[in-house]
Amino acid sequence: MAAPAVTGTALLRRAERVMPGGVSSPVRAYRAVGGQPPFIVSGEGCRVRDSDGRAYVDLVCSWGPLIAGHAHPAVVAAIREQAGRGTTYGAATPLEVELAETIAAAVPSAEMVRFVSSGTEAAMSAVRLARAATGRAAILKFAGCYHGHADALLAKAGSGVATLGLPGTAGVTEGAARDTITVTYNDLGAVERAAAETPLAAIVVEPYAGNMGCVPPEPGFLEGLRAVCDRAGALLVFDEVITGFRVARGGAQGLLGLRPDLTCFGKVIGGGLPVGAYGGRRELMSLVAPLGPVYQAGTLSGNPLAMAAGLATLALLDEAAYRRLEELGQRLERGLADALRECGVPARVQRIGSLLTLFFTERAVRNEDDALTSDRERFAAFHRAMLARRVMLPPSQLECWFLSLAHDDAALDEVVDAARSSLEVIP
Numbered sequence: 541m542a543a544p545a546v547t548g549t550a551l552l553r554r555a556e557r558v559m560p561g562g563v564s565s566p567v568r569a570y571r572a573v574g575g576q577p578p579f580i581v582s583g584e585g586c587r588v589r590d591s592d593g594r595a596y597v598d599l600v601c602s603w604g605p606l607i608a609g610h611a612h613p614a615v616v617a618a619i620r621e622q623a624g625r626g627t628t629y630g631a632a633t634p635l636e637v638e639l640a641e642t643i644a645a646a647v648p649s650a651e652m653v654r655f656v657s658s659g660t661e662a663a664m665s666a667v668r669l670a671r672a673a674t675g676r677a678a679i680l681k682f683a684g685c686y687h688g689h690a691d692a693l694l695a696k697a698g699s700g701v702a703t704l705g706l707p708g709t710a711g712v713t714e715g716a717a718r719d720t721i722t723v724t725y726n727d728l729g730a731v732e733r734a735a736a737e738t739p740l741a742a743i744v745v746e747p748y749a750g751n752m753g754c755v756p757p758e759p760g761f762l763e764g765l766r767a768v769c770d771r772a773g774a775l776l777v778f779d780e781v782i783t784g785f786r787v788a789r790g791g792a793q794g795l796l797g798l799r800p801d802l803t804c805f806g807k808v809i810g811g812g813l814p815v816g817a818y819g820g821r822r823e824l825m826s827l828v829a830p831l832g833p834v835y836q837a838g839t840l841s842g843n844p845l846a847m848a849a850g851l852a853t854l855a856l857l858d859e860a861a862y863r864r865l866e867e868l869g870q871r872l873e874r875g876l877a878d879a880l881r882e883c884g885v886p887a888r889v890q891r892i893g894s895l896l897t898l899f900f901t902e903r904a905v906r907n908e909d910d911a912l913t914s915d916r917e918r919f920a921a922f923h924r925a926m927l928a929r930r931v932m933l934p935p936s937q938l939e940c941w942f943l944s945l946a947h948d949d950a951a952l953d954e955v956v957d958a959a960r961s962s963l964e965v966i967p
């Protein structure tokens with residue numbers, strides 16, 4: 541291979557001149573872990589290569605969409621084929637119908653869906669719909685849960701905001717913030733008290749939290765939210781942007797046997813292209829324009845390339861695929877747990893299927909406060925040591941590592957070996 545024309549250092553200098561922080565999304569800037577973020581030029585399977593020609597085992601996987609790994613041949617072929625027929629029409633396509641039917645079949649609560657271009661739009665639109673349906677303003681969310689960057693949902697919004705140590709977000713008006721109530725994840729009592737005090741339009745929740753690191757719901761918590769919503773006349777909104785089609789075809793709600801009123805999708809359903817969707821019961825979704833009064837639109841919504849990539853990705857996700865993802869998750873969890881024990885480092889691994897976080901704390905992480913007891917300096921040192929050993933981890937303690945079907949035992953053994961030697965050298 542020819543020597544790369546542009547080094548990461550030169551790119552970073554140029555990037556920082558023309559883009560805030562040199563990035564298109566804040567956590568990519570490596571502020572929390574230090575060191576220089578690599579500029580990626582290619583990806584294949586479970587590996588990415590940077591502009592200096594270094595290859596890494598990738599555990600970011602674009603923060604979730606790449607459940608089939610980079611450049612999966614079936615996904616690439618679907619995109620290529622569609623691109624040859626045009627990239628966008630601003631008109632209905634058969635692909636959208638097919639993807640909507642695929643989602644509705646896998647997730648029965650989503651009788652109808654509307655496609656948008658990001659998870660942010662999906663959550664923002666679900667909130668608008670919930671407010672319209674209930675005639676109420678207030679929504680309740682959980683500290684450490686992220687639902688995209690719409691004003692109403694940015695209070696205590698987990699990883700990105702917490703990693704940068706921002707108390708809230710400048711530019712969000714008091715009016716917008718006032719209608720958002722934030723309580724502790726896994727604290728059903730706090731939800732019941734809030735719902736008794738304020739008429740809620742919706743409770744919005746990541747059923748398995750992934751944006752304060754990997755945090756499972758305690759038994760009864762989500763069932764309790766369902767009951768509170770039913771009692772209070774509020775809508776239960778599951779944000780399954782990460783978990784949809786990742787933890788199971790039916791998402792977290794399928795595994796748990798729960799039925800939210802509205803569900804947000806993103807990430808996996810776009811197969812690595814920009815996408816989002818929200819869906820729910822027919823009578824609720826019928827409030828969305830043009831059937832109803834809730835306006836919501838998008839030039840590139842239901843984009844044919846994204847629909848094609850999503851369909852090709854979802855076609856790969858059969859029972860065997862989820863079994864394989866679970867096996868990979870188990871292998872990585874065990875390897876890391878052994879390494880931690882051998883090195884005597886106070887840390888713990890929390891995992892749900894192919895989502896996993898190594899928290900540098902011994903406390904069981906049930907909510908954001910627990911997650912924030914992690915030793916983030918130590919995580920930063922660990923991240924740098926792993927990067928030097930050619931393993932790319934999300935550059936924040938408060939994120940999930942993502943596995944894909946393209947990871948194999950050999951790659952995970954490399955990760956565990958790198959982790960063992962990193963744990964030995966970090967302070």
Ligand SMILES: *Cc1c(COP(=O)(O)O)cnc(C)c1O
Pocket residue numbers: 657658659660661663686687688689746750751779780781782806807815816
């Ligand atoms: C990533 C994410 C979003 C936002 O999706 P974007 O496509 O980045 O706008 C919303 N909710 C959850 C749970 C997410 O993880």
